[in-house]
Amino acid sequence: MEVAAVPEPGSLALMGLASLFGAAGSIRRRRRSDG
Helix, strand or coil: CCCCCCCCHHHHHHHHHHHHHHHHHHHHHHHHHHC
């Protein structure tokens, strides 16, 4: 992946939200699997 010298704030926000949602989803799945 090529990283731009100055990333756009919009792209950073989207990536941040995606990472947060992914982490939350994984945690919820783990908790459910654990019971």
